[in-house]
Amino acid sequence: MPLARATAVVLWTVAAAVVLALLAPLIVTLAVSVSASPVFNLPPPALSTRWYERTLRLRDLWPAVRLSLEIALASTAVSLALGTLCAIGVTRGSFPGKTALVTFMVSPLMMPGLVVGVAILQALRELGLRDASASLLIGHVVITLPYVTRTVVASLTLFDFTLIEAARTLGCSYPKALVKVMVPVLAPAFLTSGLFAFLASMDNYPISIFLVDARHKTLPILMLQYLEENPDPTIAAISSGLILVTIGVLLLADRLVGLRRLADF
Amino acid sequence: MPEASLATPAAHTALASPRVRVDSMALLVVPGALYLAIAFAAPLALLLIASVVRDGHLALDGYARFLADPFSWTVLANTLRAAGLTTLICVLVGYPTAFALARARGAVQSALLAALILPLSVGVVVKAFAWTILLRTDGVVNRLLVGLGIVETPVRLLFTETGLVLGAANVFLPFMVLPIFAVVKLIDPRLEESAATLGASPRYRFVHVTLPLTMPGVIAGVAFVFSMSISMYVIPTLLMGDRFKTLSILIARSFLFMRDRAMGSTVAVVLLLIAVAVVAASAIVTRRWQAAR
Numbered sequence: 001m002p003l004a005r006a007t008a009v010v011l012w013t014v015a016a017a018v019v020l021a022l023l024a025p026l027i028v029t030l031a032v033s034v035s036a037s038p039v040f041n042l043p044p045p046a047l048s049t050r051w052y053e054r055t056l057r058l059r060d061l062w063p064a065v066r067l068s069l070e071i072a073l074a075s076t077a078v079s080l081a082l083g084t085l086c087a088i089g090v091t092r093g094s095f096p097g098k099t100a101l102v103t104f105m106v107s108p109l110m111m112p113g114l115v116v117g118v119a120i121l122q123a124l125r126e127l128g129l130r131d132a133s134a135s136l137l138i139g140h141v142v143i144t145l146p147y148v149t150r151t152v153v154a155s156l157t158l159f160d161f162t163l164i165e166a167a168r169t170l171g172c173s174y175p176k177a178l179v180k181v182m183v184p185v186l187a188p189a190f191l192t193s194g195l196f197a198f199l200a201s202m203d204n205y206p207i208s209i210f211l212v213d214a215r216h217k218t219l220p221i222l223m224l225q226y227l228e229e230n231p232d233p234t235i236a237a238i239s240s241g242l243i244l245v246t247i248g249v250l251l252l253a254d255r256l257v258g259l260r261r262l263a264d265f
Numbered sequence: 266m267p268e269a270s271l272a273t274p275a276a277h278t279a280l281a282s283p284r285v286r287v288d289s290m291a292l293l294v295v296p297g298a299l300y301l302a303i304a305f306a307a308p309l310a311l312l313l314i315a316s317v318v319r320d321g322h323l324a325l326d327g328y329a330r331f332l333a334d335p336f337s338w339t340v341l342a343n344t345l346r347a348a349g350l351t352t353l354i355c356v357l358v359g360y361p362t363a364f365a366l367a368r369a370r371g372a373v374q375s376a377l378l379a380a381l382i383l384p385l386s387v388g389v390v391v392k393a394f395a396w397t398i399l400l401r402t403d404g405v406v407n408r409l410l411v412g413l414g415i416v417e418t419p420v421r422l423l424f425t426e427t428g429l430v431l432g433a434a435n436v437f438l439p440f441m442v443l444p445i446f447a448v449v450k451l452i453d454p455r456l457e458e459s460a461a462t463l464g465a466s467p468r469y470r471f472v473h474v475t476l477p478l479t480m481p482g483v484i485a486g487v488a489f490v491f492s493m494s495i496s497m498y499v500i501p502t503l504l505m506g507d508r509f510k511t512l513s514i515l516i517a518r519s520f521l522f523m524r525d526r527a528m529g530s531t532v533a534v535v536l537l538l539i540a541v542a543v544v545a546a547s548a549i550v551t552r553r554w555q556a557a558r
Contacts, residue, residue, distance in 0.1 A: 015361070
């Protein structure tokens with residue numbers, strides 16, 4: 001069938017182009033980071049590790065990395081707790097307006113980050129909270145919670161709750177049955193949603209920009225500021241570090257739950 | 266929950282005392298819902314109220330000034346045009362990609378998935394920075410365009426709207442492909458086969474079987490990409506610089522540099538209303554679509 005073959009050719013050509021286009025920014029970043037040239041010439045005229053060495057001397061960088069990691073870990077942990085409880089309530093409880101509640105729980109993902117950031121800033125100012133770390137944590141949970149709620153709700157909808165009753169019939173106490181039966185089934189959902197929640201927090205710019213202060217900056221804020229002030233390949237070295245860490249984390253996640261599950265983020 | 270007995274009675278058939286159980290289970294949503302109500306919904310509501318009330322009176326002069334200024338309309342048009350073009354490219358490229366992803370097997374599927382998920386996991390500042398390099402006049406994109414014979418001499422892409430849309434479409438593409446893929450992989454291949462057995466041409470099969478089945482995924486992807494594109498900030502800041510103004514950039518400038526809270530709040534509410542409209546529209550279109558079938 002010539003039409004079927006033409007369709008297949010189009011599909012695979014587009015797919016190949018997409019793979020190249022999506023990986024191009026990452027490859028370019030890695031290439032620039034090992035270039036000896038201070039301008040972004042490609043291919044690199046000579047290899048060098050000078051930009052990586054420079055990152056070690058950037059005084060603001062490491063506190064920013066640390067703050068970002070702390071906020072991301074804390075907001076992911078809070079989201080996993082609140083989101084899982086909420087997901088169990090939605091799938092097991094019975095109350096009117098369930099669909100509306102799930103829509104509401106996921107809605108921060110669809111709202112403009114800058115607007116949410118401004119709104120949170122003004123609300124916190126009204127309350128008199130000026131502590132940057134606390135403000136950042138409050139703001140970041142707003143954007144990490146939807147990831148967890150959405151994924152765990154989807155996973156629990158498929159979960160057969162009679163298994164818990166079966167475990168109880170076989171002599172488990174209710175809490176023990178929950179832990180023994182539900183936790184292994186939900187583990188991939190925790191891992192996937194926790195990963196995306198963590199990455200969303202690490203990457204957040206639009207909410208953070210309103211909540212940071214001069215001494216507490218998260219990594220994306222610091223990176224954009226650096227790019228605007230003195231764009232040199234140091235930023236490529238930092239970016240490459242982030243890319244390599246991300247590849248490592250994804251490889252681990254792939255071994256634990258498989259890439260296909262990550263696609264249902 | 267007084268009306269608990271009305272909702273989904275099938276979910277708890279095995280339970281001896283459904284009413285008590287149901288109430289305690291439903292309470293589990295309270296901490297999360299309350300958190301978002303206080304930290305997300307209430308601040309947005311306050312922002313909305315503050316933009317129309319001053320000293321206890323209704324004051325719409327902020328909006329009057331915004332709507333009377335031709336500059337606002339330029340900014341609004343910039344925002345919607347860039348977002349619309351970005352979404353269009355994502356649909357055109359993402360739709361076939363989702364099918365390729367669903368048809369691929371083994372290592373090819375893994376490679377495709379990795380190519381979608383890895384960029385999704387890398388920060389937007391990193392990707393936008395990389396696009397400032399890719400789009401340079403002597404950059405990779407220009408060499409490709411010249412090499413393929415699409416243009417004769419390198420064209421200016423960085424700091425142009427074309428460059429912005431290219432970069433943004435690249436960053437948001439996974440958010441289009443994955444929702445469509447989620448629907449495509451559920452399609453029963455026997456549907457297409459039976460349509461073929463009944464004598465439907467490939468074109469007819471696509472228009473009347475495949476396309477309708479994938480529409481929910483397309484709607485979800487469009488809503489996702491469009492709402493992210495109207496509110497993008499980092500990408501235009503790096504790829505367009507100061508001259509190109511979008512609603513997001515105006516909000517950031519008003520609050521962070523000009524200290525013009527009144528102006529910033531007005532623009533923020535305008536952007537918020539557009540985002541809410543996108544979500545509402547996608548929900549309505551999806552419902553209509555499913556009801557019509």
